Amino acid sequence: DVKVTQSSRYLVKRTGEKVFLECVQDMDHENMFWYRQDPGLGLRLIYFSYDVKMKEKGDIPEGYSVSREKKERFSLILESASTNQTSMYLCASTPRGLAGENSHEQYFGPGTRLTVT
Amino acid sequence: QKEVEQDPGPLSVPEGAIVSLNCTYSNSAFQYFMWYRQYSRKGPELLMYTYSSGNKEDGRFTAQVDKSSKYISLFIRDSQPSDSATYLCAMPSGGYQKVTFGTGTKLQVIP
Numbered sequence: 362d363v364k365v366t367q368s369s370r371y372l373v374k375r376t377g378e379k380v381f382l383e384c385v386q387d388m389d390h391e392n393m394f395w396y397r398q399d400p401g402l403g404l405r406l407i408y409f410s411y412d413v414k415m416k417e418k419g420d421i422p423e424g425y426s427v428s429r430e431k432k433e434r435f436s437l438i439l440e441s442a443s444t445n446q447t448s449m450y451l452c453a454s455t456p457r458g459l460a461g462e463n464s465h466e467q468y469f470g471p472g473t474r475l476t477v478t
Numbered sequence: 479q480k481e482v483e484q485d486p487g488p489l490s491v492p493e494g495a496i497v498s499l500n501c502t503y504s505n506s507a508f509q510y511f512m513w514y515r516q517y518s519r520k521g522p523e524l525l526m527y528t529y530s531s532g533n534k535e536d537g538r539f540t541a542q543v544d545k546s547s548k549y550i551s552l553f554i555r556d557s558q559p560s561d562s563a564t565y566l567c568a569m570p571s572g573g574y575q576k577v578t579f580g581t582g583t584k585l586q587v588i589p
Binding site for chain 2: 365370401402403404406409419451453465466467468469470471472
């Protein structure tokens with residue numbers, strides 16, 4: 362079974378703090394994603410990565426950065442946390458096939474519920 | 479206008495009922511349609527997917543796509559309390575499999 366783990370289930374941080382959210386997958390997937398999920402807005406893509414050290418902005422990258430130094434690990438960084446970043450953060454991964462085709466099935470972690478006060 | 483629209487619910491039904499969950503979309507380029515199920519305090523997991531118009535059945539679940547109307551549905555027969563979850567429709571686009579998700583419909587099946 363694919364396993365995607367996230368470092369914390371619940372996190373409470375203060376405004377202005379630097380926050381690190383870690384995601385690790387154990388199935389050697391090439392592609393990894395960070396989303397945030399908010400009521401009424403659904404899942405919104407923050408950043409994704411298709412290879413080590415590669416990253417692409419998603420729909421809402423402002424206020425966030427990412428790091429992918431190893432294939433299995435994708436980190437989301439909130440440089441200076443703000444209250445409007447209170448949300449559920451979900452990490453996902455997908456494999457790439459031998460012919461370079463991307464699987465559309467995303468495997469999600471359990472989520473980190475971040476509260477910024 | 480959002481690319482994918484989904485009624486957020488909540489939808490509450492008695493056990494054994496037939497449930498219909500729906501999404502509309504605006505992007506004609508969408509060719510592949512997925513339904514994810516998300517239990518409380520968990521990440522979403524893929525439930526069903528389909529490429530084409532028509533119906534696809536998997537046990538008590540049927541996914542239906544009408545490309546001419548840009549409308550997709552998920553039917554659950556003989557609904558069970560264990561089906562209580564949020565159901566998200568999803569459609570991939572873009573070169574690196576960017577996926578556009580609906581906002582999700584929360585379903586509660588009452589025993």
